[in-house]
């Protein structure tokens with residue numbers, strides 16, 4: 001059996017999670033580990049330490065930045081209201097005036113916010129804004145949600161629809177690229193808009209509505225195509241729909257016999273974890289096999305609230321994978337990526353894809369060279385748990401689909417037919433490749 005015990009010099013620099021100071025007691029609904037490693041367990045069960053029950057346990061309920069933010073800007077708002085996902089959506093921070101009151105905006109940020117013609121709207125939930133550094137325009141989470149001047153610059157090779165989704169859309173809001181699966185956009189609404197969004201051409205513009213007529217047309221298309229065994233629900237964010245509409249969609253998909261699995265792509269556990277209510281989870285578990293791809297970008301998103309949201313989903317038997325976009329100055333280093341992947345593992349979310357940032361218009365300030373992605377994979381593979389290493393992919397511009405990229409581990413065959421392989425530490429190893437009878441005899 002292999003054991004992953006080697007310590008990477010780069011990973012040695014990973015800092016401890018910065019956000020959480022446990023001060024309040026709570027009995028969260030699920031099992032899992034909170035960022036400090038304190039056990040989050042089902043109500044009524046006691047925690048164990050070396051097999052001995054702990055008499056009393058303190059588990060973080062929220063992070064210090066969130067508590068400070070609430071005290072400062074929402075002192076009258078009680079916990080029940082703050083934790084109401086619909087209140088969070090209604091109270092989204094959207095205007096220059098609101099942002100100006102809550103953050104110290106730089107001149108560059110202000111200049112962009114003053115322009116009315118931006119492609120992608122601005123919206124941030126109060127919860128997510130509580131994680132944003134008020135005085136530091138370079139803070140990773142801030143850069144993902146507050147526009148900056150780079151957004152207005154279109155570089156060669158960029159386009160509004162780099163993946164060519166519009167050309168692979170037989171029904172409005174449905175993309176059929178691969179033979180056995182389709183992408184169904186439920187709406188174009190998100191609680192928080194990411195500045196690097198691949199679908200910034202449609203997201204937040206109101207053109208893709210979750211109307212029954214449009215969705216029924218999509219269901220009819222899926223029903224008429226028996227090769228479709230997998231439906232990915234995306235958007236916008238599917239989990240910003242109400243329970244009733246979600247149930248309507250899931251129940252109809254489940255009536256199509258050849259649809260084997262349904263997947264939901266969502267950023268809600270990171271930006272609106274309050275949405276993962278016990279009621280929603282009871283609803284979702286009725287439609288297994290149901291999978292989820294969660295969009296996490298940076299370790300600072302892995303708060304106690306996000307941990308609890310993922311615990312609820314995992315406890316409902318929903319396999320969880322993560323999707324992360326590689327972003328310059330945000331998560332483009334081995335220590336930051338490793339910290340994020342380690343958080344995800346503790347949240348029971350399997351790191352799934354690391355995406356090269358798509359060349360959408362105005363994304364130049366977010367995009368790294370592909371060599372950076374390969375460097376990060378090289379810094380993870382072998383140096384940490386294999387499950388914690390995502391597949392690095394480029395979504396081919398023009399609609400070619402995801403193309404996986406790996407550092408060069410296979411060096412090539414030598415004259416004797418052996419395959420030369422490079423391991424994670426750079427050492428060369430030889431494998432007797434091919435059929436033994438076809439290999440030239442070796443002289444001793």
Ligand code: SF4
Nearest residue numbers: 190193194197236267
């Ligand atoms: S949550 Fe997804 S769809 Fe919504 S803005 Fe972010 S990347 Fe785009």
